Amino acid sequence: MTPATTSAEQVEASARSQNRSASSNWRSITPGPAQIDPRGYARRRRLLERGLAVLVPVALLGVWQVLAMRGVLDDNYFPAPTTIGSAWLDMIDRGFYQESVVASLRRIVTGYVLGTVSAMALGLLIGWSRLLVAALEPTIAALYTIPKLAILPLLLLIFGLGESSKVLLVALTCFFVVLINTIDAVASVSPRYLDVARSCGASTLATMWHITLPAALPQILTGMRVASGLAVIVIVGAEFVAADAGLGFMVWNSWNLGVPEYMYVGIVSISLIGVLASLALRGLERLLTPWRR
Amino acid sequence: MQPRSSSATATTEVRIAFRQVGKVFPTKSGSVEALSEISLDVRDGEFLCLLGPSGCGKTTLLRIAAGLERPSTGSVDLRHDNPNRPLSAVVFQDYSVFPWKTIRDNVTFPLLQIGLGRAQAREVANHWLAQLDLTGFENAYPDTVSGGMKQRVAIARALAVQPEVLLMDEPLAALDAQLRLLLQEKLLKLWQESQNTVVFVTHSIDEALLLGDRIAVMSARPGRIDTVIDVPFERPRDPDEIRSSSDFAALRGEIWRRLRRELQRA
Numbered sequence: 001m002t003p004a005t006t007s008a009e010q011v012e013a014s015a016r017s018q019n020r021s022a023s024s025n026w027r028s029i030t031p032g033p034a035q036i037d038p039r040g041y042a043r044r045r046r047l048l049e050r051g052l053a054v055l056v057p058v059a060l061l062g063v064w065q066v067l068a069m070r071g072v073l074d075d076n077y078f079p080a081p082t083t084i085g086s087a088w089l090d091m092i093d094r095g096f097y098q099e100s101v102v103a104s105l106r107r108i109v110t111g112y113v114l115g116t117v118s119a120m121a122l123g124l125l126i127g128w129s130r131l132l133v134a135a136l137e138p139t140i141a142a143l144y145t146i147p148k149l150a151i152l153p154l155l156l157l158i159f160g161l162g163e164s165s166k167v168l169l170v171a172l173t174c175f176f177v178v179l180i181n182t183i184d185a186v187a188s189v190s191p192r193y194l195d196v197a198r199s200c201g202a203s204t205l206a207t208m209w210h211i212t213l214p215a216a217l218p219q220i221l222t223g224m225r226v227a228s229g230l231a232v233i234v235i236v237g238a239e240f241v242a243a244d245a246g247l248g249f250m251v252w253n254s255w256n257l258g259v260p261e262y263m264y265v266g267i268v269s270i271s272l273i274g275v276l277a278s279l280a281l282r283g284l285e286r287l288l289t290p291w292r293r
Numbered sequence: 294m295q296p297r298s299s300s301a302t303a304t305t306e307v308r309i310a311f312r313q314v315g316k317v318f319p320t321k322s323g324s325v326e327a328l329s330e331i332s333l334d335v336r337d338g339e340f341l342c343l344l345g346p347s348g349c350g351k352t353t354l355l356r357i358a359a360g361l362e363r364p365s366t367g368s369v370d371l372r373h374d375n376p377n378r379p380l381s382a383v384v385f386q387d388y389s390v391f392p393w394k395t396i397r398d399n400v401t402f403p404l405l406q407i408g409l410g411r412a413q414a415r416e417v418a419n420h421w422l423a424q425l426d427l428t429g430f431e432n433a434y435p436d437t438v439s440g441g442m443k444q445r446v447a448i449a450r451a452l453a454v455q456p457e458v459l460l461m462d463e464p465l466a467a468l469d470a471q472l473r474l475l476l477q478e479k480l481l482k483l484w485q486e487s488q489n490t491v492v493f494v495t496h497s498i499d500e501a502l503l504l505g506d507r508i509a510v511m512s513a514r515p516g517r518i519d520t521v522i523d524v525p526f527e528r529p530r531d532p533d534e535i536r537s538s539s540d541f542a543a544l545r546g547e548i549w550r551r552l553r554r555e556l557q558r559a
Contacts, residue, residue, distance in 0.1 A: 192389050199359050199383040200403035200454075210402060214393035291393045291434040 079261045084268075087261035096250075101269060103245035104235055107163065108273070111170025112231045116224055119175045123182025124208065127216070133187055140183070144176040149237045156242055166238045173234045174227035181223025185216035218292065221285045228277040236270055247273075306372075308458060308490045309335035309358060313367035315515075316353050327353050329515035331367070335458075340484060340491045342505035344498065344548070346556050350516030351494045352386075352462050358492060359383045359460050374457060379407055382456035387467040390435045390443045390450075397422065397431035400450045407454055421449040424483060441472040445479075452483065459491045465500065477503055478532050485529045498548050502541060503532055510548060513555045522548065 034041045061081050067073045068080035075083070091097035126132045152169055159165040189212055197207040239248025247266045254262030316328040327350040335341050343351040356362045358369055359381055373380040382403065391399050397418050404414035422431060425445040435443050444464060451459060464480075465473045477500055484491060484504070495501050501508045505524050512519040522544070526535050535541055 190388070192385060193391060195356075195361055196383070196385065196389050196391075198361060199381070200406045201379060202402075202406045206406060210394075211391070214391070217393075289393070291436065 075260075077260060079264065084261050084264045087259075088265045091262065091265060097265070097269075100245060100247050100250045100266070101273075103243070103249075104239065104247045104270075105273070107166045107235050107238075107246065108170055108231050108277075111167040111235070112174050112228065114167070115171035115174030115231075116178045116227060118171075119178035120182050120220060123179045123220070124186055124212065124216075126179075127183040127186025128208065128212065130187075133183060137183070140176065140179060144180055148173040148176075148234055152238055152242065161242060166235065166243065169238050170231045170235055173230050174224075177227040177230060178220065178223045181226075182216065182220050185219035185223075186212055189215040214289075217289055218285075221281065221288065225278060225281045225285075228281055229274055232270060232274045232277065306337045307334045308337045308339075308372055309333075309492070310370045311335075311354070311358075311367070312370070314354070314357065314364045314369060315366035316350065316357065316362070317365045326515035328364075329517050331516065331518055333509055333518055333521070335490060335492055338488050338490055339506045340493065340504055342501035342508045343492060343494045343511060344501045344508050344552075345496065345511030345516065345519075346513050346552060347496055349511045349513050349555070351496075351511055354511075354516065355383075355460050355462050355492060355494050358458075371458060379403075379454050379456045381458040381460055382451040382454050384447050384451045384459070384461040384464040386463045387440075387444070390446050392434065392436050395432050395434055396427060396438070396442075396446050399435065399446050400453050403450060403454050417453055418449075421453040422446075424452070425449045425479065441468050441476065444468060444476070448476075448480070452487075455487075455489075457490065459489050461491065461493045463494050463496065466496070473500075474532070480504060481530060481532065498545050498552070499536070501548075502526075502544055503530070503535055508548070510551055513558060519551060519555070 064073070064078070065081050068075060068078060068083075079087075088097070126136055148169055151172070152165070155165040155168055159168065193211050193215060194207065197211045202210065235246070236248035236251070239246040240252045243249045247270050251263050251266035251270075254260065254266065311331050311333040314328055314331040315326070318325045318327055331354060343354060345351045353362065357364050358371065361383075371380055391402070394402065397415065400418035400421060401411075401414040404417055405411070409417065419428075419431065422428060425448060427442065427445055427449065430438060430442065435446060444467065448464060451461075465476050468476065481504055493501075493504060502524055508522045508524060510519045510522065511517065524544070525540060526538075
């Protein structure tokens with residue numbers, strides 16, 4: 001196989017260099033735009049990527065708007081984005097929106113912190129000891145697979161309709177995800193690093209703090225990010241059936257009232273909380289694991 | 294710096310005594326005998342190289358001396374003179390530098406473990422980083438520097454605590470040939486300044502001849518001490534001079550013949 005070049009290029013190539021015979025094909029590898037102006041190229045590329053990231057959702061909303069205005073979409077199910085927007089402003093005006101967001105956020109954050117912190121502490125302890133891993137791992141795996149929403153009725157039975165049942169539900173959901181990730185991360189810390197610690201005469205506590213925790217941190221943080229998404233999912237489910245405030249309640253209630261705009265406000269807000277939580281955890285990750293670029 | 298010829302002036306006092314050391318690893322299909330009947334004295338202040346084909350158990354022997362593993366039979370005794378200095382420090386082969394710590398923090402870590410204060414540990418670390426030409430990279434993370442630099446960090450980390458015995462497990466094996474020569478010279482220079490007892494595991498004959506006072510040549514599995522060779526070169530050694538000397542070539546040939554026999558047997 002000879003490299004594919006057009007005959008025009010061939011002529012040009014042979015004109016450029018005398019020792020290239022016209023009869024053979026030459027494959028010319030030269031600097032491209034990315035090499036000639038690397039900074040400019042990278043900047044244009046970045047601009048394009050960021051532009052697309054904004055433009056695509058905006059375009060989708062635009063299409064939605066047009067279709068809704070022309071009556072192609074039934075506004076009983078798919079109200080126009082502008083209708084949703086004004087409903088949003090209306091709810092903010094009445095203070096109902098803020099109240100719902102705060103109610104949901106409080107449950108999410110409290111439950112999340114409770115669940116993740118206790119799971120990390122326990123996970124470090126369990127992962128550290130092979131005996132504890134052997135003793136507890138099957139039980140933890142079994143408990144992990146129970147859909148946490150399925151035990152909401154039990155929690156309601158025990159703790160009543162108050163906040164604690166919902167906070168606990170979030171906490172339990174986050175707990176098992178982070179626990180499993182922490183145990184796995186700690187148990188799979190490279191023995192080379194532990195050898196170094198031992199040969200330095202490091203105490204158990206120093207080894208945990210200087211070696212095990214930082215080595216396990218990336219995976220623990222991944223677990224924390226997964227947990228944040230689950231926390232949002234599970235709280236919405238709980239608020240559907242067992243709350244009189246919160247974004248889940250807002251969505252459910254707007255179905256009862258037959259106001260689809262409100263439903264969309266709730267759905268979009270929930271998704272925004274999920275995205276923001278994920279971004280915040282990415283930031284935390286960058287802060288806590290600076291060695292990973 | 295007193296020049297010293299290896300066998301004549303070296304104190305005959307024993308620093309590490311390996312007595313009938315054996316090591317058996319259980320595997321799924323029976324067990325593997327890694328070491329058998331190893332008896333060897335490492336003298337005070339000497340640079341002893343453990344040389345052998347891969348899989349001969351030299352790393353296992355070093356790990357036992359470091360207290361990271363226990364022998365299946367026999368015993369290893371290490372003499373600890375100064376309680377203010379750690380008995381031993383280990384330079385591992387590769388991937389032993391903590392990626393989550395900066396280069397300086399990698400070196401301060403063992404210093405903090407032996408009870409130095411933060412400020413003092415930092416000072417000592419800076420000194421050893423300078424010794425290994427790492428000044429200017431103190432705050433870099435290991436994964437942003439080259440493999441040769443990482444290994445220098447590992448060496449600085451072990452030297453910084455000034456151990457009575459330095460145990461090195463093929464510290465240069467992962468480096469390319471040129472870099473390896475440079476670091477051998479660096480090690481030679483640093484050791485000639487401190488003259489700690491060193492046990493140095495290697496599979497390179499040249500490296501063993503250049504660095505060692507004595508070379509314990511090991512046989513293939515199960516690992517035994519095949520022979521111990523005195524290296525006759527005067528110290529301080531000049532690497533280029535040694536490499537071009539006829540003694541070097543002769544010893545190298547002799548050791549190679551032994552190793553080849555082992556390799557063919559294995």
